[in-house]
Amino acid sequence: MxxxxxxxxxxxxxxxxxxxxxxxxxxxxxxxxxxxxxxxxxxxxxxxxxxxxxxRISAKERLKSFFDDGEYHALELKKVAADPLKFRDERRYVDRLKDSRTKTGLEDSVLVARGSIEGLGIVAAVQDFAFMGGSLGMAAGEAIVTAAESAVERRRPLVLFAGSGGARMQEGILSLMQLPRTTVAVEMVKEAGLPYIVVLTNPTTGGVTASYAMLGDVHIAEPGALIGFAGQRVIEQTIREKLPEGFQRAEYLMEHGMVDMVVHRHDLKRTIARLLKVMMKHPAEVHRPEAANDAAPAAPAELAHAAE
Structure with a gap:
């Protein structure tokens, strides 16, 4: 060797x-x-x-950490026209879609699934910002409508995790038409007497904020999330004033009544489950003591008789 x-x-x-x-x-x-x-x-x-x-967290990771035992069933979504306007800027729109689908493993920016949290069955929709900024297009709008219809059909609450840069410019007016469509879908859930809870993640802006993201029965925001319609610079140029520190952040909006609560990601599941059980009028869980502790202590006479 x-x-x-x-x-x-x-x-x-x-x-x-x-x-x-x-x-x-x-x-x-x-x-x-x-x-x-x-x-x-x-x-x-x-x-x-x-x-x-x-x-930011991906839609699949979000659902895995949110549902009991990480188990959920993704709902099949209707197919829509991939490039209805044959849009092209620096690149073709179909090429951008292809890249985003390869990167995220999703068909579009919204993933819809059903499962349970703390034993309570729900329908959840999650926007993935990694897919073209979580933008709202025809496919995303169809997903929100599907989530609402599934919630009504199965008599389950609807929980939506919003995270988006706004409407998708490559689909023009067809994208903007998703605002009234999703608003009507949310009203279907409410008319059925079912809770609709929205979790606002970073960022939630544009047309999504102007539609289904701000129509919840309860609005929960993650700490530090950027939430608003127009950007801070656009607002400052319009009103010609400097905006306050922390403007459009979750904590600022909660102080001014735009958000109901700011909840840490680790506590979201427990908080939402508690809210839904109250809103669905589920009976409170009563922890009964063990049978051995329920029995009253024996009287001295009874003890003497037992000894004989």
């Missing part, structure tokens, strides 16, 4: 060879600049442990 060839040379080569590190091995906190290990962040539902900054 040539020990120089078989042992020494491989050792030297391994020392000189640069080790490739995956790009997503570490994630940088946008607020503090702290580097967080990817696996630790994923296990913490994409919340930075030290700063409590809520990062």
């Amino acid at each position: 040539n020990w120089i060839t078989n042992y020494v040379r491989p050792k030297i080569t391994s020392l000189l060879t640069r080790t490739e590190v995956p790009e997503n091995l570490w994630i940088k906190c946008p607020e503090t600049g702290e580097m967080v290990f990817h696996k630790d962040l994923e296990a913490n539902q994409w919340v930075i442990p030290s700063s409590n900054h809520h990062m």
Whole structure:
């Protein structure tokens, strides 16, 4: 055996060879600049442990962490025209759709599923910002309508996680028409006497805010979420005034009555389950003591008789 060839040379080569590190091995906190290990962040539902900054989470990961045991059934959504206007800017619209579908594994920006939280059956719709900014187009509007129809058909509450940059410009007026369509769908749920809870995530803006995202019975926001219709710079240029600190953030909106509560991502499931049980008038769970503790202590005479 040539020990120089078989042992020494491989050792030297391994020392000189640069080790490739995956790009997503570490994630940088946008607020503090702290580097967080990817696996630790994923296990913490994409919340930075030290700063409590809520990062964006994919629709599939959201549903997995939200439903009991991570189990849910994705609903089949109706097909719509992929490129009704034959739109093209720097790239063709169909090419952008193809790239987003490959990147996210979704057909469009909204994923609809049914499952249970703390034993209570619900229908949930989640917007994925990674799919063209969670923009609202014909397919996304159809998904919201499907979610509402499924909730009414199955007599289940509807929970929607909103996260979007607004309407999808590549579909023009067809995109804007989804605002009244989704509004009517939400009214169907309410007329059926079913709860509709909206969770506003970062960001929720544009036409989505102007329609179904602000029509909930209860509006919950994640900490630090950007929520509004027009952007802050546009508003400042229009009114020619400087906006307050934290304007359009979840905490500011809660202080001014636009949002009912700001809830940490880890507490969303428990909070929504409690709200739905109250709104659905489910009987409160009574924790009865064990049978051994229910029995009254025996009187001295009874003890004496038992001893005989």
